[in-house]
Amino acid sequence: MTGPPLPFSRQTLVGLLLIGVVLPAVLWASVGAIDDGSPSVDANVTERYDSLDAIAGTQTVEIRTNGTVTSRSVATVTLVPDTDRKRVRFHDGANRQHQLQVSNGSTLWLHDTDQNTVTVYQLTGPPTESSMAPRLQGLVTAAGLTDDAGRPQSIGVSPLPVLPRHTGVASQVDANWSYGVEFVETDTVGGQDAYVLEIAPTSNQSEAQYRQRLWLDTEWFYPLRKQTSWTDGGTQRSVTTTYTNVTFDAEVSEDTFRPDIGDDTTVRRPEFPDREWYQSRADLRAQSSMSVPNPTVPPAFELVYATQTTGRIDGVGLSYVADGRELTVAKFNYTLGIDPDERDLTLDGRPASLDPGPTTSLSWDCNGYGYTVRGTGVETDQLVEVGRSVGCPV
Numbered sequence: 001m002t003g004p005p006l007p008f009s010r011q012t013l014v015g016l017l018l019i020g021v022v023l024p025a026v027l028w029a030s031v032g033a034i035d036d037g038s039p040s041v042d043a044n045v046t047e048r049y050d051s052l053d054a055i056a057g058t059q060t061v062e063i064r065t066n067g068t069v070t071s072r073s074v075a076t077v078t079l080v081p082d083t084d085r086k087r088v089r090f091h092d093g094a095n096r097q098h099q100l101q102v103s104n105g106s107t108l109w110l111h112d113t114d115q116n117t118v119t120v121y122q123l124t125g126p127p128t129e130s131s132m133a134p135r136l137q138g139l140v141t142a143a144g145l146t147d148d149a150g151r152p153q154s155i156g157v158s159p160l161p162v163l164p165r166h167t168g169v170a171s172q173v174d175a176n177w178s179y180g181v182e183f184v185e186t187d188t189v190g191g192q193d194a195y196v197l198e199i200a201p202t203s204n205q206s207e208a209q210y211r212q213r214l215w216l217d218t219e220w221f222y223p224l225r226k227q228t229s230w231t232d233g234g235t236q237r238s239v240t241t242t243y244t245n246v247t248f249d250a251e252v253s254e255d256t257f258r259p260d261i262g263d264d265t266t267v268r269r270p271e272f273p274d275r276e277w278y279q280s281r282a283d284l285r286a287q288s289s290m291s292v293p294n295p296t297v298p299p300a301f302e303l304v305y306a307t308q309t310t311g312r313i314d315g316v317g318l319s320y321v322a323d324g325r326e327l328t329v330a331k332f333n334y335t336l337g338i339d340p341d342e343r344d345l346t347l348d349g350r351p352a353s354l355d356p357g358p359t360t361s362l363s364w365d366c367n368g369y370g371y372t373v374r375g376t377g378v379e380t381d382q383l384v385e386v387g388r389s390v391g392c393p394v
Contacts, residue, residue: 273311
């Protein structure tokens with residue numbers, strides 16, 4: 001749905017598999033009626049966004065490296081916001097294996113129309129879900145669009161969680177928040193009015209300098225464009241997703257989220273790991289034959305769920321959030337083979353690899369197991385301290 005994947009390391013991909021993380025699904029926010037002065041939003045963002053049943057349009061995704069487009073995909077899409085229900089048909093189908101993706105929210109079908117084959121995956125998710133709408137409302141408020149004078153509000157924000165939609169925006173400022181929102185201008189995307197918001201660090205808390213710019217529809221509060229940029233080892237990277245030819249509240253037939261399977265279609269069901277979700281570390285520990293890490297996390301973070309994955313690779317994972325920031329810890333029966341000569345640091349005397357980016361990943365091996373700590377909106381030194389608290393247990 002968001003085009004070709006970014007180049008992640010092997011240890012990062014294994015960590016993603018075990019903790020069920022979805023990759024940057026990025027940020028969102030604001031709206032009302034455009035004028036030449038400071039815009040003022042009097043609509044209920046939560047209600048407007050939640051009332052949107054479906055959208056249809058053209059999705060374009062561009063990935064840039066140092067300003068040069070390295071990947072571009074265009075697709076016709078129909079989707080239901082805040083769910084996994086979607087239908088995506090790529091215009092450049094000849095250049096990709098799966099030209100059509102269809103999901104009803106619980107099952108994903110990948111169509112190779114050239115070979116007339118469909119690959120089926122069962123989707124899983126955390127034990128509870130909540131709407132993105134409260135975060136949109138919080139970002140609108142933080143940008144000052146709900147204040148008649150257009151002043152920024154005393155509310156802290158951070159980029160939209162990569163992890164599922166568990167928490168809204170807190171009602172008071174927390175000193176740990178490190179991102180701010182600014183209204184930039186009014187603009188149009190594909191002929192539709194939009195407010196432009198900038199989400200950026202309020203201090204040099206991260207060498208990645210992760211930031212986002214959003215173009216939000218002025219009626220439905222849906223992001224018509226989202227541009228995410230960061231620095232990775234001195235390299236400037238960005239991902240921009242744009243929706244044009246958009247129909248909001250599109251009429252969707254019952255067949256939209258069903259696969260196109262004919263009598264002569266070959267259906268494949270590859271082996272896929274099973275994942276169980278738990279509400280607490282204690283529940284996971286009681287069910288897992290593998291010992292579960294017991295990390296020390298910064299005080300603001302709370303555990304939102306724990307996971308156990310079984311299959312070709314077995315593992316356990318812990319997922320935490322705090323004010324829009326995310327932190328995950330994973331352990332799996334698969335060593336990463338980190339070269340001591342190429343280590344970034346050591347944990348309990350073990351070589352560890354640190355992969356910066358919008359989500360920073362710290363990985364190491366210990367006694368036949370691989371470990372990964374990943375953080376979004378988390379300072380690198382805090383991430384390392386969490387890793388050291390896990391260490392290499394005997």
